[in-house]
Amino acid sequence: MNLSDEDQQANADALVHGNRVLSSYKVSEDQWLWIITEADRSTTTLLLPEEYRCR
DSSP states (O other): OOOOHHHHHHHHHHHHHTOOEEEEEEEETTEEEEEEEOTTSSOEEEEOGGGOOOO
């Protein structure tokens, strides 16, 4: 799993405070897969970085 120090800290805090959890895995030479689990743990989404859109 490859996350910045900031994202790793956010995940550690999420386990205590119930926020979303992010994982990032390199699945090929030029492709990453992101896994995002929602704060209430009801949904986990797998997506490619280019599929992610901020609202």
